[in-house]
Amino acid sequence: FQFGRFNYPLQGAGRRPRVMGILNVTPDSFSDGGNYQALEFALGHAEAMIEEGVDIIDIGGESTRPGSPPVSLEDELQRVMPVVYALRDLGPAISVDTYKPQVMREAIIAGVDMINDINGFRVPGAIDAVRDSDCALCIMHMQSDPQHMQLAPSYADVVDEVIAFLRERIDALLEAGIDPRRLCIDPGFGFGKTVEHNYALLKATGRLIEETGMPLLAGLSRKSMIGAVTGKPVERRAAGSVGGALAAVAQGAIIVRVHDVADTVDALKVWQAAQ
Numbered sequence: 001f002q003f004g005r006f007n008y009p010l011q012g013a014g015r016r017p018r019v020m021g022i023l024n025v026t027p028d029s030f031s032d033g034g035n036y037q038a039l040e041f042a043l044g045h046a047e048a049m050i051e052e053g054v055d056i057i058d059i060g061g062e063s064t065r066p067g068s069p070p071v072s073l074e075d076e077l078q079r080v081m082p083v084v085y086a087l088r089d090l091g092p093a094i095s096v097d098t099y100k101p102q103v104m105r106e107a108i109i110a111g112v113d114m115i116n117d118i119n120g121f122r123v124p125g126a127i128d129a130v131r132d133s134d135c136a137l138c139i140m141h142m143q144s145d146p147q148h149m150q151l152a153p154s155y156a157d158v159v160d161e162v163i164a165f166l167r168e169r170i171d172a173l174l175e176a177g178i179d180p181r182r183l184c185i186d187p188g189f190g191f192g193k194t195v196e197h198n199y200a201l202l203k204a205t206g207r208l209i210e211e212t213g214m215p216l217l218a219g220l221s222r223k224s225m226i227g228a229v230t231g232k233p234v235e236r237r238a239a240g241s242v243g244g245a246l247a248a249v250a251q252g253a254i255i256v257r258v259h260d261v262a263d264t265v266d267a268l269k270v271w272q273a274a275q
């Protein structure tokens with residue numbers, strides 16, 4: 001899995017699961033207009049994650065929690081781009097979480113290392129926006145959209161359908177001439193799935209990798225699928241989230257997207273020491 005200045009071996013001695021830290025620059029941490037002290041806040045959080053050993057920082061300007069409303073292009077750019085420019089030379093890889101082609105373009109101009117698209121590059125113009133670059137592309141599955149996806153998630157067979165979706169998106173990107181080494185997939189835990197659907201997908205991590213032929217990013221940190229089996233509120237789901245990350249990594253996931261960076265880094269060090 002190779003992108004820009006990064007090479008993540010997928011097997012053998014060099015394989016090491018990587019930690020992607022979540023950096024939300026959304027309204028609750030930013031008053032619109034991207035005021036300065038909010039930028040300070042974001043940078044402080046990023047620096048803490050760097051201290052804790054994060055490999056990738058994922059910057060998102062539009063909340064994708066179930067029920068969240070869309071954000072305008074201007075607002076998203078105003079929140080995201082100052083943080084991208086402030087972080088891009090600090091060491092870790094930088095990812096931007098967006099489904100808007102114009103945000104992808106500006107992020108690529110700013111030199112980001114990954115575009116993380118919860119919508120699987122389906123918006124017209126998204127593939128064009130990322131074609132002529134060497135950044136990694138994370139293709140995530142989502143049923144419906146954040147505003148509606150959790151109202152009534154339904155599948156004949158969730159694993160089959162997610163694999164079919166991801167393969168179709170992979171083919172679309174490859175047909176556009178994009179280097180397969182730039183691609184990774186993501187089942188999209190919580191994006192149009194019940195708890196049962198989420199665990200069926202988590203259990204099928206190895207199959208998803210096998211049947212798409214692509215590296216897999218797993219993002220289940222503090223999500224309702226963790227709460228459902230631990231009974232814990234969001235702020236006390238770190239241990240459950242680490243358990244989920246290890247379940248994915250043990251089946252071949254190469255990146256885990258998390259809130260609790262230090263805990264996950266430590267858990268992966270111990271796991272790695274036993275490989």
Ligand SMILES: Cn1cnc2c(O)nc(N)nc21
Nearest residue numbers: 097116140186188189219220
């Ligand atoms: C932005 N975002 C929220 N959850 C996510 C997940 O599980 N995967 C990816 N790739 N992005 C996510």
